[in-house]
Amino acid sequence: MRFLFALLATLLFATPVWAVDVVMNSNGNLQFEPNDITINSGETLHFVNGMLPPHNIIVEGRADLSREALFFSPGQTQDIKFNEAGDYDFFCGHHHAAGMMGKIHVK
Ligand SMILES: [Cu+2]
Numbered sequence: 804m805r806f807l808f809a810l811l812a813t814l815l816f817a818t819p820v821w822a823v824d825v826v827m828n829s830n831g832n833l834q835f836e837p838n839d840i841t842i843n844s845g846e847t848l849h850f851v852n853g854m855l856p857p858h859n860i861i862v863e864g865r866a867d868l869s870r871e872a873l874f875f876s877p878g879q880t881q882d883i884k885f886n887e888a889g890d891y892d893f894f895c896g897h898h899h900a901a902g903m904m905g906k907i908h909v910k
Pocket of ligand 1: 858859
C-alpha cells in the first residue's frame with residue numbers, strides 16, 4: 804500500500820516536462836506572467852489560461868509557434884516548444900492593444 808502511494812505521488816508530482824509556466828491573466832491584469840522569459844533552445848513553455856478570457860498566443864512572425872485558437876475556459880493549457888535560439892515577441896491577439904505581450908529569449 805505504501806508503495807502504491809509512493810508510486811502515485813511520483814506520477815502526480817514528477818518534475819514537469821516544460822521549463823516555465825506562463826499564466827495568461829492570473830489576477831485581473833491583462834498580462835502574461837511572467838512576460839520576460841529566458842529558456843534554453845529545445846525547452847517548452849507551458850501556457851495556462853487564467854481569468855478574463857479569451858486569450859491566445861501569437862509569436863510574431865512565427866505562425867508555426869503561435870496558437871491562434873482562443874482559449875475560453877480558465878485552466879486550458881497549451882505547450883509551445885522553442886527549438887531555435889533567438890528573441891521572440893509574443894502577444895495575446897485579443898488583448899494586444901491592452902498591453903498583453905512579452906518577450907521570450909531562447910539561448
Ligand atoms: Cu488575452
